[in-house]
Amino acid sequence: MAKDLYGILGVERDASEDDIKKAFRSRARKLHPDVNKSDDAEEQFKELNEAYDVLSDPAKRSAYDRFGTIPGAGGGQSGYVDLDDLFGGMGSIFSSFFNNGGGPTARPEGRDMGVGLRLTLEEVATGARKEIVYDRLSPCPECGGRGCGDDGREAVCPDCGGSGRVVTVQRTFLGDMQTATTCARCGGSGAVIENPCAECDGQGRVPDRQRVTVEVPAGIRDAQQLRVTGFGEAGLRGARAGDLIVTCRIQPHEFFERDGDNLHARAHASMVQAALGADIEVDGVLPDERVTVRIPEGCQNDQVVRIKGAGMPRFRSESRGDMLVHVSVQIPRKLSKRERELLEQLAEEMGDRVSETRSPLEKLRDVFN
Numbered sequence: 001m002a003k004d005l006y007g008i009l010g011v012e013r014d015a016s017e018d019d020i021k022k023a024f025r026s027r028a029r030k031l032h033p034d035v036n037k038s039d040d041a042e043e044q045f046k047e048l049n050e051a052y053d054v055l056s057d058p059a060k061r062s063a064y065d066r067f068g069t070i071p072g073a074g075g076g077q078s079g080y081v082d083l084d085d086l087f088g089g090m091g092s093i094f095s096s097f098f099n100n101g102g103g104p105t106a107r108p109e110g111r112d113m114g115v116g117l118r119l120t121l122e123e124v125a126t127g128a129r130k131e132i133v134y135d136r137l138s139p140c141p142e143c144g145g146r147g148c149g150d151d152g153r154e155a156v157c158p159d160c161g162g163s164g165r166v167v168t169v170q171r172t173f174l175g176d177m178q179t180a181t182t183c184a185r186c187g188g189s190g191a192v193i194e195n196p197c198a199e200c201d202g203q204g205r206v207p208d209r210q211r212v213t214v215e216v217p218a219g220i221r222d223a224q225q226l227r228v229t230g231f232g233e234a235g236l237r238g239a240r241a242g243d244l245i246v247t248c249r250i251q252p253h254e255f256f257e258r259d260g261d262n263l264h265a266r267a268h269a270s271m272v273q274a275a276l277g278a279d280i281e282v283d284g285v286l287p288d289e290r291v292t293v294r295i296p297e298g299c300q301n302d303q304v305v306r307i308k309g310a311g312m313p314r315f316r317s318e319s320r321g322d323m324l325v326h327v328s329v330q331i332p333r334k335l336s337k338r339e340r341e342l343l344e345q346l347a348e349e350m351g352d353r354v355s356e357t358r359s360p361l362e363k364l365r366d367v368f369n
């Protein structure tokens, strides 16, 4: 029988997480080898840490409550007997064999799940609350995830003795070979249910439609991921759930092209504005934002005007990137009589040779040519 971890911490079996934390702190102060000079202080301190390690982790604690054994230290999967325990002294040989063997690994814990989240550039600019709807194995509402029906209870699996693995011995010319496989009876959980819950068939989880709201921070990049803890697949019979991994997918925008934290945009300026310089207004990426673009005197077609701080808000920052406005200089397709006169005067002033004013009949001919 394993150590009484509750006794080591000096708490009752139904102690809350908070009680356990408090008990650990007060004992640790007294037992710390720097303070306590008795011979076995270090040993006791180690024991206290071990007890706290198990009882402060809900998954490890429930495994300990169920089986009375201390879950394998260092292993990622709580509640499992360490391979070295399973194989006794031969662990080192057979654990390497086993790892290469690649047999099925029991997963009492739920797996992580991935979903994609489409976002508009405007949502990324302001940050957004988004609801995600997806299907997952959720904790069974009928039994609260325990997998037990009315007056049902969990018992140690008789086939594997609670380890979740079955060791078989094969005789080969090299001698006896041991292989470990996931216990078929308990599916690797180490426990069987007497009178299982009818709703989930003793699994503690059922397929269900889940809704979760995520906060998307402003300035997030395409393909960046957000993790929602505990919203992946529910664990087997109340074991820890996996996480939901949300991958952001930012939709292309009609006017803006994002380049890191900068935004490229296009603006039109008349040839007169381009020649003389002008302030024009364009839409910004934030709601109702108007951005003034200062077209410099003598601006050329496709020239880029940079507006500092008018780009995308930076991720987890107060600052913003820049807006890079590509100016498209417009040549009028049609001139009024007066406009033409003014331009002809300008041409004369600049010494440019231009076409003579054409009669309406000549213009008509141009259309058909």
Ligand SMILES: [Zn+2]
Pocket: 140, 141, 142, 143, 144, 145, 146, 147, 148, 197, 198, 199, 200, 201, 202, 203, 204, 205
């Ligand atoms: Zn159930």
Ligand SMILES: [Zn+2]
Pocket: 157, 158, 159, 160, 161, 162, 164, 165, 183, 184, 185, 186, 187, 188, 189, 190, 191
């Ligand atoms: Zn079993």
